Amino acid sequence: MDPGIYQEFKRKVRNRIAAMVGLLALVAAYGTAGFYYFEPMSLRDAFYMTIISITTVGYAEVIPLSDTGRMFAISTILLGVSSSGIALGILTNLVFEETLFKILRGKHMEKAIHNLNGHYIVCGYGTTGASITEELLLQGETVVVIENNPARAPHTNERTCFHLEGDARQDETLEQAHLSGAKGLATSLPEDADNVFVVLTARALNPDLRIVSRYKDADTQKKLLTAGANHAISPYQMGGQRLALAAANPILMEFIDKPIRQKGMLIHFVQVDVPEMAPIIGKALKNSLIREQSMGALLVGLVQKNGETVFNPGPDFRLDSVQQLLILGDDEQIKSLRLYLGH
Template sequence: MEYLYEKTIQQIRFAVFLLLVIIGVGTLGYMLLEHWSLLDSFYMTIITISTTGFMEVKPLTPAGRLFTTLLIIAGVATIAYTGGRIVQFIIETQIFRRRRMSKKLDEVKNHFIVCGYGRMGKHVCEELKNAGQEFVIIEKDPQQIEQIIEEGFLFVAGDATQDEILLKARIERARGLVAVLSTDAENVFITLSAKVLNPNIFIVARAVEEETATKLQRAGADRVVKPYEIGGTRIAQVLLRPGVVDFIDLVTRERGVDLNFEEIQVQPHSPLIGKTLLETPLRKELNIIVIAIFRKDGTFIYNPTSSTVVQEGDRLIAIGSAKALQQLNNLCLVEDLSAATR
């Protein structure tokens, strides 16, 4: 397919070159046969090969009429050839783009699916992009799809409420799904379908109405986001605790500050298991602060002490530099403590 794509581009280049040659030959021909000026010859050539139908610049001699006839045949044929190659190029570009997209979708795994590329969906995609996460967008609006293509995001065109479209987005291999379509009913339907197709997927859904939030939770949503409630709460927090809000924004949104929040789960065989926080290199070597720990049994430890023991399955809520947090992530995955902190 790539070979045909490049071949079509070469054909278009050749057609444009041929058209320029015909214009040059036509202009020169009128100058030699009819003894016209450069401007008159060029003008006559353009209206001839474009079959515009304007009157002749000046009366033609028999030789000039024969030359004009040949010029019309050559010009029309070249323009038709060029137009055909351009149409072919447009069609092949679309086919090439679809095949490339399909190939990427076949390879994607452990990704997120964003259903809806509206105002909220765009912010979700931007955050996932900044976090370096793979994601697939499902969108049916042609105008939004054009924006997605411009951004270079992976997407599936279609209705996210249909199982076929969710399967095209490789939902069976996805780690999470975001349902942020315009209506609560669609988000409920997507949540139901997603849980059937992938019971282990983590779902975050948007709800406008309070009663819909309950339905989404019953349908299988792991988290329900209510934009108006969150917006109102944030406004109140800015009024009451502006410094706290500024700090949270600093570590979650500012791109120029090397300070991040992260949630990292301790996997089996991690060298951290069984050690106290004091015994780990988190604070002494990596300068990481563990703010909280979520245990597998659902218990929550806020501001754990240095004697708190790390257990398998713990979710560590930590703050530190991007490099240090990456090393912490390695510590939670590998078996060799020294290898993880290199």
């Protein structure tokens, strides 16, 4: 859904609520001033008379009204009933429009998600899930977040970030996230048992999917790997390792951390997919022109189709079955390399 339409809808809601409150306040002010002027009563009593008049509850009058006061009370009742009806109509219309807007927005989101391919699915948008989503978006990936708590819903983007409200443990929800066309799935639900269940379900629905999961208890790691996760990671263990690295090797920590995590840095450490018909296939590394065509990007390693990772390959290493390149470079270098490879 176009963000401009959503902002326009919110503006309409604010304006209608303000109009409804303003109308009722105007009638209350009219009645209070009139009773105070036509009858010998205090402002408090005049306000009380106004309220029982416009709500037509039928309580006793504060004092017996004069003929003028009764005629004014009639006008106050008519205005109160009319304004209450208008306010109720505004409120009903607002609820109907909000419901309709949510339905249309949900249908639009489902259609957009169904057309995705090569996206990532993040199950759970707590602290870990939000961090995973942010990192994937910074790397230029498209993300579908599955979160059943509306209060924790992410800020969606028309092209790169989508929110699907539902239970990630259900087959239907994962299918709505277009699991069959996804590149990977990360599950970060609060309970380990739920993460194991998501991994089992996702692996059954898509045998080729790359799945990563978080866990809290050490015993769960083996269960996640057995269920089909490619990687099982403990945020607490990882956090401890990073803290130790920062304490003992701060320079190394800065070198590893900044290029990967900080937005706006010149240097990035990324994985670049190698298409089947890429010009480097079948060549020795020294003849591949990777460095020349990438404007000097540094090849740190590569991933073979069998899953083997080779770090710092030699110049005579043949690129016969390379699947990904591990590259250290700036935006322009990475863009140039992707263009050379045929992305």
